[in-house]
Amino acid sequence: MNVAYVFSTPNASFILEKMIAPQLEEGRHGANVVGMFFFVDNNYLLVRGNPTGERLARVARKTGMLLMGCDQCCYQREIADKLIEGVPVGCFPDLYRALSGVQVDQVITL
Template identity: 60%
Template sequence: MKVAYIFSSNLSHRILSTMIVPQLEENRHGAEVLGMFFFVDNCYMLVKGNAVAERLKKLMDEGKIRMLMGCDQCAYEREIDKNLIDGAGIGCFPDLYGAIGQVGGVDQVITL
C-alpha cells in the first residue's frame, strides 16, 4: 500500500519519532511512504539540525520516503523556510497534490 502522512496534531512528533521513523529505518513499516506533509509547529521536524529532520533526510536519501513538505505559511510564520533539510519543500494543498502525483500517487492519506 502507498501512503502519505499529514502531521497536524501535537502528538505528531512522538508518533513519527518513536513509531514511524524507527519502523522505516528497520524496514518493517509495512507500507510504502510516498510523502509526508507537516503543519504548524510540526514543520520544525524539517529544520536542519533537528534530530527527526536528520533521520527523515537519511530515509529520503535511501528512497524510503519520496517527498517531504512543510506548510508554506507555517514555515514563513516561524521563519524557518530557508532552514529546512535538503530535499524538503514548502507549499500548500495544490503543491502537495502535485508532489504526491509526481511520486506515483497514494492509496491512503493518513492524518496524525
C-alpha cells in the first residue's frame, strides 16, 4: 500500500521522530511512504541540520519518497532557502504533480 502523509498538527515532530522515522529507517513501517507534505511550523523539520529532517532525507534519497514543504509557510517563516538539499516547496497543485507518477492508496493527515 502506498501512503502519503500531510503533517499539519503540532504533534508531528514527536510522531515523526519517535514513531515514523525509526520504522522507515528499519524497514518496518508496513506501508510504502511515497510522500510527505509539511505545513506551518512543521516545515522547520525540513531545515538543514534538523536531526529528524536529515533522517527523513536519508530515507527519501534511498527510497525516492517525496518530501515537500508548503511554499507559503516556508516563505512566511523565511526558511524556503534553508531547507535540506533536494526538498522543494510547493502548494497542492505541485504536490499532486509530484505524486502523479505513483498510485497513492491513502493520504494520512497528522
